[in-house]
Amino acid sequence: MTAKLEGRVIDFILWGSLAAVLIFFYVPIFTLIAFSFQEGRFLTLPFEGISLRWYGELFRNSNALTALWNSTVIAVVTTLIATAIGTMAAIVAVRYRFKGREAFQLLAGVPLAFPQLLLGIVLLLWFSVLGRIFDFSTGITTAIIGHIVYITPFAMVIVAVQVFNFDATVEDAARDCGASTYEVYRYVTIPLLWPGIFSAAIFAFLLSWGNFYLTYSLAGSTRTLPTFIFSGIAIGSSPLYPAIATVVFIPGILLVILANRLRRS
Amino acid sequence: MAEEVPRRWRDPELLVKALPTVILQTTCFLAPLVMTFLLTFQRSRNFQLQWTWDLWTWTDIFSKPHYWTILLHTVFMAVACVAICLVIAFPVAYGLATRFKAWENEIKVLITFAFITDATLKIYGWALFLDKNGMANYLLGSLGLSPEIVAFLFTDWATLLGMVYSLLAFAIFTLYLSISNIDRSLILAAYDAGAGKLRAHWEVTLPLCKPGIWAGSVLIFLLSVGAFLEPKVLGGGKSPMSAELIRQTFETRVNWPLGAALTLMLMVVSVFIVLLFSRLIGLKRAGLAS
Numbered sequence A: 001m002t003a004k005l006e007g008r009v010i011d012f013i014l015w016g017s018l019a020a021v022l023i024f025f026y027v028p029i030f031t032l033i034a035f036s037f038q039e040g041r042f043l044t045l046p047f048e049g050i051s052l053r054w055y056g057e058l059f060r061n062s063n064a065l066t067a068l069w070n071s072t073v074i075a076v077v078t079t080l081i082a083t084a085i086g087t088m089a090a091i092v093a094v095r096y097r098f099k100g101r102e103a104f105q106l107l108a109g110v111p112l113a114f115p116q117l118l119l120g121i122v123l124l125l126w127f128s129v130l131g132r133i134f135d136f137s138t139g140i141t142t143a144i145i146g147h148i149v150y151i152t153p154f155a156m157v158i159v160a161v162q163v164f165n166f167d168a169t170v171e172d173a174a175r176d177c178g179a180s181t182y183e184v185y186r187y188v189t190i191p192l193l194w195p196g197i198f199s200a201a202i203f204a205f206l207l208s209w210g211n212f213y214l215t216y217s218l219a220g221s222t223r224t225l226p227t228f229i230f231s232g233i234a235i236g237s238s239p240l241y242p243a244i245a246t247v248v249f250i251p252g253i254l255l256v257i258l259a260n261r262l263r264r265s
Numbered sequence B: 001m002a003e004e005v006p007r008r009w010r011d012p013e014l015l016v017k018a019l020p021t022v023i024l025q026t027t028c029f030l031a032p033l034v035m036t037f038l039l040t041f042q043r044s045r046n047f048q049l050q051w052t053w054d055l056w057t058w059t060d061i062f063s064k065p066h067y068w069t070i071l072l073h074t075v076f077m078a079v080a081c082v083a084i085c086l087v088i089a090f091p092v093a094y095g096l097a098t099r100f101k102a103w104e105n106e107i108k109v110l111i112t113f114a115f116i117t118d119a120t121l122k123i124y125g126w127a128l129f130l131d132k133n134g135m136a137n138y139l140l141g142s143l144g145l146s147p148e149i150v151a152f153l154f155t156d157w158a159t160l161l162g163m164v165y166s167l168l169a170f171a172i173f174t175l176y177l178s179i180s181n182i183d184r185s186l187i188l189a190a191y192d193a194g195a196g197k198l199r200a201h202w203e204v205t206l207p208l209c210k211p212g213i214w215a216g217s218v219l220i221f222l223l224s225v226g227a228f229l230e231p232k233v234l235g236g237g238k239s240p241m242s243a244e245l246i247r248q249t250f251e252t253r254v255n256w257p258l259g260a261a262l263t264l265m266l267m268v269v270s271v272f273i274v275l276l277f278s279r280l281i282g283l284k285r286a287g288l289a290s
Helices: A002-036 A053-060 A062-095 A101-113 A116-134 A140-164 A169-176 A181-209 A213-218 A225-235 A240-264 B012-039 B056-063 B065-098 B101-116 B119-130 B135-142 B156-180 B184-192 B197-208 B210-224 B229-234 B242-251 B256-281
Strands: B043-045 B048-050
Touching: A002 A240, A002 B065, A002 B101, A002 B119, A002 B156, A002 B197, A053 A062, A053 A240, A062 A101, A062 A140, A062 A181, A062 A225, A062 B012, A101 A140, A101 B012, A101 B210, A116 A140, A116 A213, A116 B012, A116 B242, A116 B256, A140 A181, A140 A213, A140 B012, A169 A181, A181 A240, A181 B101, A213 A225, A225 A240, A225 B119, A240 B101, A240 B119, B012 B256, B043 B256, B056 B256, B065 B101, B065 B156, B065 B210, B065 B242, B065 B256, B101 B156, B119 B135, B119 B156, B119 B229, B156 B210, B156 B229, B184 B197, B197 B210, B210 B256, B229 B242, B242 B256
Parallel strands: none
Antiparallel strands: B043 B048
8 A cells, every 4th residue: 555655656756857847848948939929029028919920020031041041051061971970980989899999989979078168169279270370261161060070979879879789690691691891881781770870860960050159169250040049139139039949949849759760660 | 789899900991980080089179179288378469379388378377266266156056057957857867767658759859859959049048938027927927926026037046047957958868878777677676675665766776877877967067067158148147157258268358378278277177076076986987978
């Protein structure tokens, strides 16, 4: 009897804390969604009215659209490169035993535990000094390099989980049947790792798309959505920014659901 | 389970796959760090960098308590953030690993989305929520409470709330991983031996997920000493933290050597604190990545 009661109390605490945490996580997100439908110019309650006015403004605002385009370009390039490097690093880190393996794992993973703002600053100094020597200035390319440094370790960790559960005898079987190294990768290794690689790519895209700190330091005068929003809210708020937020949320949640499906299958 | 294949560095299979990472992280992570260190021995005159090779910047840092006060404040906030994250994350991670099986995927999707969404947007959302004329006060007001009960924005508490918000998911996921790796039979054995639920939890589950607790703490601590958006947007920039100070040193004062030195000081002190704690707790080495 007491055991049953104890079980109920534990259930209550666990579900209760889950509910509290989920509400906590979604408070700012729902606040933004709500304010995006505000008719008036001010972000205060009560609403003057409900309208889609600011979504219209958003698609007429050329700065916002440029920022959206820049974010997308940076995220696509970062995703391709970071996922490729991260996948290779995951295979090396999990499957191969070699001299300096621990050093490799540390080197490949340490940017994960490095504050992004500081990484941005350290890279900004680096590119500024190199820029003086080789005559270039920070812009979209340096931002992409910064994103790759930060996001590759994430991609590596996600693919590594898949590599860890990988049955290497399949590869041996293919090799015994006369497949070349390329063919083994093309037809066995990559397809088997694909769910992990694909969800790593989705995460890489989202991390890069929503990245503020590195872009802020490294993109020079190029604006992406996060830096556009940051400079906008520093000057003064308008429901334009919650509208941008809501537009950004939709592909985000769809991609997260897709990544989750892939990893399960 | 993948078996480990011994390889030599000359083996192209290894070389081709390892080289991109090695090149990337040495040229764009290690080399910039080394250069940052070298920059601290230079000086800044009239907003221009001068290659002087002396200890002027470091003397400046060690002679001004101002920098150290800010650092102390940052470390204090980071430790508070770690503690709060762990306390909040534990029941959720535990439930996720043991009891929420039917909803596990949906819960993970919701947490992941909240975690991965643009940090600027989320912090901005909090600012709107907590604003004097924002959601929180309106909701409280409509419940009949005094409308300005939330005078929370632009305090250290708001900063802390933002930091916990940004980093909580790291705690949930690291704890979840370590709890789901616990061999269930060990807990059942404790029950057989007559332990109650609480005692089994305290003496079996908690000690077994110590590595997860530690890994999560280290990650959150190191990431939260670099918090910048939270103190700026939610804290109102009133009590600056190290990241803000560093940013100002670069942007407003255009003093690269000093900024570089402050960056290194923050990192060295943070890593030192992590090592100190790991000694105290009795873990030999922290598993930083994976």
